[in-house]
Amino acid sequence: MERVAVEKKVLNENDRVAAELRQRFAEENTLVFNFISSPGSGKTLFLERTLEALPQDTRVAVLTGDVQTDNDARRLARVGFPVQQITTAGACHLDARMINKALAAWAGQRFDLLLIENVGNLVCPTSYDLGEERKIVLLSVTEGEDKPLKYPGAFFKSKVMILNKVDLLPYVPFDMQTARDNARRINPNIEIFETSCTSGNGLPEWNAWLRLQLALNQKEVSAHA
Amino acid sequence: MERVAVEKKVLNENDRVAAELRQRFAEENTLVFNFISSPGSGKTLFLERTLEALPQDTRVAVLTGDVQTDNDARRLARVGFPVQQITTAGACHLDARMINKALAAWAGQRFDLLLIENVGNLVCPTSYDLGEERKIVLLSVTEGEDKPLKYPGAFFKSKVMILNKVDLLPYVPFDMQTARDNARRINPNIEIFETSCTSGNGLPEWNAWLRLQLALNQKEVSAHA
Numbered sequence: 001m002e003r004v005a006v007e008k009k010v011l012n013e014n015d016r017v018a019a020e021l022r023q024r025f026a027e028e029n030t031l032v033f034n035f036i037s038s039p040g041s042g043k044t045l046f047l048e049r050t051l052e053a054l055p056q057d058t059r060v061a062v063l064t065g066d067v068q069t070d071n072d073a074r075r076l077a078r079v080g081f082p083v084q085q086i087t088t089a090g091a092c093h094l095d096a097r098m099i100n101k102a103l104a105a106w107a108g109q110r111f112d113l114l115l116i117e118n119v120g121n122l123v124c125p126t127s128y129d130l131g132e133e134r135k136i137v138l139l140s141v142t143e144g145e146d147k148p149l150k151y152p153g154a155f156f157k158s159k160v161m162i163l164n165k166v167d168l169l170p171y172v173p174f175d176m177q178t179a180r181d182n183a184r185r186i187n188p189n190i191e192i193f194e195t196s197c198t199s200g201n202g203l204p205e206w207n208a209w210l211r212l213q214l215a216l217n218q219k220e221v222s223a224h225a
Numbered sequence: 226m227e228r229v230a231v232e233k234k235v236l237n238e239n240d241r242v243a244a245e246l247r248q249r250f251a252e253e254n255t256l257v258f259n260f261i262s263s264p265g266s267g268k269t270l271f272l273e274r275t276l277e278a279l280p281q282d283t284r285v286a287v288l289t290g291d292v293q294t295d296n297d298a299r300r301l302a303r304v305g306f307p308v309q310q311i312t313t314a315g316a317c318h319l320d321a322r323m324i325n326k327a328l329a330a331w332a333g334q335r336f337d338l339l340l341i342e343n344v345g346n347l348v349c350p351t352s353y354d355l356g357e358e359r360k361i362v363l364l365s366v367t368e369g370e371d372k373p374l375k376y377p378g379a380f381f382k383s384k385v386m387i388l389n390k391v392d393l394l395p396y397v398p399f400d401m402q403t404a405r406d407n408a409r410r411i412n413p414n415i416e417i418f419e420t421s422c423t424s425g426n427g428l429p430e431w432n433a434w435l436r437l438q439l440a441l442n443q444k445e446v447s448a449h450a
Binding site: 006038039040041066067068069071090091092119120121122123124140142143144146147149150151152153165167168171172173198 | 231263264265266291292293294296315316317344345346347348349365367368369371372374375376377378390392393396397398423
């Protein structure tokens with residue numbers, strides 16, 4: 001069998017599991033975000049700040065993927081919400097089956113929000129649907145404005161871009177407008193937040209947006225009920 | 226056929242082509258480095274600075290891989306040495322066949338040094354031998370000290386680590402000693418250079434080391450002649 005054919009078969013199987021997950025998330029009214037970025041763009045700290053700002057009665061869970069180590073899970077667990085590390089042991093992305101298996105450990109629990117931190121990689125995670133409501137791509141200002149053009153898949157498939165580490169703008173040759181323009185060339189409707197997890201800049205806007213999404217997701221359910 | 230089996234077959238085929246390349250590089254006395262890093266760690270600027278510092282009579286060529294765009298090739302070509310972009314159109318790494326094909330365009334030319342800039346990714350490029358003499362991993366100080374532990378393959382397989390963007394140390398929570406220790410936990414013999422391509426820090430040491438490798442490679446040939 002050709003490699004391409006096998007790759008296609010693996011993706012079809014992934015899509016089948018992802019569709020089941022999506023159905024389940026809809027039934028249980030769980031809003032699911034899949035965070036994608038390069039290694040070192042600040043995903044884990046961004047999620048820590050996001051979790052800290054959520055009302056304590058939000059039923060939120062986190063799945064965090066890495067090739068090796070459970071460092072991120074240990075960091076995120078400090079905030080007090082349930083967290084699981086998924087160690088891919090070499091694989092460069094999470095897949096729907098890994099999510100399914102991890103969720104089995106929380107059987108019987110319902111969540112309002114599930115945050116998935118994918119493996120640090122702008123290429124492979126793009127191809128694997130995890131049943132999420134949306135992908136969110138993080139780009140830190142130390143990485144260069146050209147990344148949306150070089151890794152178009154990640155930016156095309158994401159509904160939100162977080163331009164992170166804006167506190168470092170004075171020290172790096174990064175033009176915010178070019179970065180925004182590049183992202184919109186690939187994906188004209190992408191929503192953009194500009195954040196720093198050290199200075200706190202932009203986090204109130206992001207957190208307000210997240211609460212709005214949660215409220216809308218609840219309302220949708222009430223409307224259907 | 227199982228996915229794992231196909232993956233293995235693809236890697237075996239890659240190893241075969243890589244072995245041919247390695248044989249050819251030895252015969253033509255070409256020193257080949259394969260640069261691996263996250264997107265945005267500063268590979269391209271590092272290679273620009275490296276090329277600028279080489280004696281003009283060095284016969285050097287550059288292959289630069291990206292998922293999309295030929296931005297890097299255009300940047301690198303300014304320095305005046307032959308450069309080719311390899312666009313992988315979705316693939317997350319270069320493979321030996323891509324290198325072979327690109328080199329065909331330079332048939333009849335001999336090089337002292339071939340620099341290969343892999344696709345920005347700390348996972349997939351690690352599995353694909355390109356016939357290089359050594360892999361070199363770049364880690365920028367904005368990415369966090371934990372990366373050698375999270376992406377051990379890249380650091381285990383590299384003989385050199387470039388700790389880049391040290392000019393940003395005052396503005397980021399990055400501990401150099403922890404980063405060095407983590408890299409050496411994975412690879413006790415890894416050589417480490419600490420560089421900034423904006424301030425120029427550490428580049429003289431790197432450039433001197435590179436000239437030494439070139440001289441040693443020439444000497445080896447003379448000894449064999």
